Amino acid sequence: MYKVVVIGAGISGLSAGIYAARSGFDVTILEQHNIPGGLSTSWSRKGYYFEGGMHWLTGSSPKMPLNRIWHETGALQDNNPIELRDPIYNLIDENGKILSLYRDISQMQKALIEYAPEDKHMIKKMCRAVKDFTNFHLPVLDVRGCKCKTPAPINPMEFIKMVPAILRVPYLMNVSYAEYLAKFKNKNLRHLLSSVIGYRYNALSFIYTLGSFACGDCGYPDGGSIRMANNMLETYKALGGKIEFRTKAENVKVEDYEVRGVVTNKGEFEADAVIVTQDARAAVDCLFDTMIDEPWVNTMRHEAVTEQNMFIGLGVKADLSRLPYCCVFPLEKPFEYAGCKWTELRIYNYAAYKEHSPEGGTTLTCLLIGDCYYFWKAAKADGTYKEKKKELGELFVKELSQFIPEVASAFEVIDVATPCTYERYTGSYEGSWMSVWEKGGKQRNYPQTLDSIWGVYFAGQRIQMPGGLPIAVYTGRLAVQHLCRDTGIEFV
Structure with a gap:
């Protein structure tokens, strides 16, 4: 049997x-942390559970081709049924009025026009674009030359239905998210719409995301990221797969241009092939003795723009069920920290999820998305890291308490994670979890093999833009198909 070592037990590593x-391969996964999931993770503090990895799942709908992969890998089972949260986002304005973003396009259009009649033309224009993107999704394809026991079906109608969206792509990819939203006159409507994705993306990413919600996809699996990762781990173990936790890969051993194994903090693991699912941008520079000098690797080195965030989790000893699941609070004055600023706060409220907090309590979380890695890296270097994390937490509590008074009067625990936190636990490049697809930028999909070393395969969120969970699980599958093709083994 071919011995395969997989570096990383994130979603991509578990998929691979x-x-x-x-x-039929003899597989061992090496994971530096003590839990699976990688960047798709959650944790508890004093009885409060913070969902730090997933707020919706692309491919959760049975209508989506990607759903097949989530079920084949055991990620979705009877123990984590899908919840279609609706409305998606809810802005609470200065008068206490709620403006909601709905999945149903007609309902969304009606609600937005009623709130902002001055933007009727742009709202209708946006909703037409969103409707076109309800048929636009990631197709599941097989690697050419790989013999598959159950090939992915190719349905020409699937691609024909995408044509209306494809015709919109050139315009949307050359307009920034900010430029697109600037066309709306109502400031609160802009605040609501600007909460959908990170501010540095193009308008295509925004419309695609709303289209995914509108088609009935992007649900939330019960139990969140940890249950999904544990489901995959149990599926892997049931197949005879081995896993070594607290085992950090330090070097891919190469002799005569072929893989021989992986050197770790716990010794060497022999391997005929290695699938690297650690962030490829970091892995190409830290896992090999000789610098990888291949065109696609150099392109990735120069063009990868990382999406980073500061995560804040709050445990509040109060029942906040009066508030919707996802609240958007517009700010009169931007909230600024770590060289970034935000004009609204997007708060996830888990009051309805009793397992997320002690009785009578509520868990709140917030992603402050922005380019802040080097701020925190410098704080690590000069010894002010903990102090600045504390300062950020205190400023955030003060800001949020203007909208939710219980945050100041009854909060029991606060936890702040920075890009350095994600880097420490996952080895992610600049602590990032996606690549930013900017205005006018190319959507880079990188090869998953090297010409200079036989037996090395790459998978993970960095391999195809923009990344995230769907790309992680999909590229794990593709990496094994490349391996099967190269070894003449049937892909099952």
Whole structure:
């Protein structure tokens, strides 16, 4: 049997491990942390559970091709049914009035026009674009030359239905998210719409995301990211796969241009092939003795723009069920920290999820998305890291308490994670979890193999833009198909 070592037990590594084990390989996953999931993770503090990895899942709908992969890998099972949260986002304005963003396009259009009649033309224009993107999704394809026991079906109608959206792509990808939203006159409507994705993306990413919600996708699996990762881990183990936790890969051992194994903090693991699911941008520079000098790797080195965030979790000893699940609070004065500023706060409210907090309590979380890695890296270097995390937390509590008074009067625990936190636990490049697809930028999809070393395969969110969970699980599957093709083994 071919010995395969998978570096990383994130969603991509678990996907690769499952498909490799199913296809008959002798597989060992090496994970530096003590839990699976990688960047898709959650944790508890004093009885409060913070969902730090997933707020919706692309491919959760049975209508989506990607749903097949989530079920094949065991990520979605009977123990984590899908919840279609609706409305998606809810802005609470200065008068206490709620403006909601709905999944149903007609309902969304009606609600937005009623609130901002001055933007009727742009709202209708946006909703037409969103409707076109309800048929636009990631197709599941097989690697050419790979013999598959159950090939991914190719349905020409699937691609024909995408044509209306494809015709909109050139315009939307050359307009920034900010430029697109600037066309709306109502400031609160702009605040609501600007909460959908990170501010540095193009308008295509925004419309695509709303289209995914509108088509009935992007649900939330019960139990969140940890349950999904544990489901995948149990599926992998049931197939005979092995996993070594607290085992950090330090070097991919190469002799005569072929893989021989992986050197770790716990010794060497022999391997005929290695699937690297650690962030590829970091891995190409830290896992090999000789610098990888190939065109696609150099392109990634120069063009990868990372999406980073500061995560804040709050445990509040109060029942906040009066507030909707996702609240958007517009700010009169921008909230600024770490070289970034935000004109609204997007708060996830888990009051309805009793398992997320002690009785009578509520868990709140917030992602402050922005380019802040080097601020925190410098704080690490000069010894002010903990002090600045504390300062950020205190400023945030003060800001949020203007809208939710209980945050100041009854909060019991606060936890702040920075890009350095994600870097420490996952080895992610600049602590990022996606690549930013900017205005006018190319959507880079990188090869998953090297010409200079036989037996090395890459998978993970950095391999295809913009990244995230769907790309992670999909590229794990593709990496094993490349391996099967190269070894003449049937992909199962």
